[in-house]
Amino acid sequence: MAIEGKERPRSADQGAHLVSGQLGKTIQRLRKAYNLSLSELAEQAGVAKSIISQIERNETNPTLATIWRLSQALDVSIERVLASDEGPVIEKVTRADTPMLLSEDGKIRLAIIGWLRTVEWLQWYDVTAEPGGTLESEGHQRGAVECLSVLEGEFEVIVAGVSQTLAQGDSLRYRSDRHHIIRCLGTATGRATMVCIMKAAAME
Template structure:
């Protein structure tokens, strides 16, 4: 039984390695998108993964075929499964399921607002969406995104407050706030109850004058 399990595991590793070589063109884009989703520089990802900065740069530019061990270290640092990093070919139909454990979580500085990245990694450069959960009093203080970017916050539970350039608006369950996010903006969970919301960020949107 043990020998059979070892053969299966070796076969799985071999398949993944073959997939890494075949999909190296897509792999570089995936690593880069995941890195940007976490707002990590090449140096920061190198420090967290133990993979040299120069190697990560070569992977993102599709100038090298990384080993399975290298892909595993990067996937661990980016908090996603190795299967997700080795995504399927763009031309193939697919149904992708991300488990709770495989969903990256961003946390606000005060630790009271959590953003689960539920958007598709391939759209991270122009479209991002998150499942937001916040404790009462939680604050998400964000730097400006690209010029023309727009954020949409649809409240499902509780009460949220958004402040942009000194202008404040409040939304309750069933209401949505849309606002320019190419300037400093703050999202607060106000009231006595926890809040839940869906946040969508449209990058490079038409500039509103």
């Protein structure tokens, strides 16, 4: 998936609030830099004014689709919106403080275990998926590649209409500069790691 295109967990709440707190400050700073009111940004992004207000006040955890629409309206990459401007070179992040994103259906949780400063070229996630959970992403920049390694359960990956099924221990590398879908199959919770290389050489 990478986070491009691409509101919500429980013991993951603190981590989710870490993302939205950082996100809220960034959204507010960019909105004011463009001299936009909440109403004007809401109209341009197609996101409710009340939702934007809640994001800026760190009162909600927006979906990836919402973040994407806001980044487009503010004319910045979604990676730039999520990236932190501050942070030590060496950083320990506890489980409770790990930033968390959710798929649109709320059934796939993506713990950001990579460094936010590298998101423009390398993204690394711990994936937890409920049965039937689906993460659908538009193509990222040309040459982008993802690698999904299944730790538990069974997944299906569909890239440009081509499907592959993965079981525990399987890994799949695929072009993510095309429309792609990750789905958790079966009746068990799925676990996987996902690495997204955003500036890889194009695979032929």
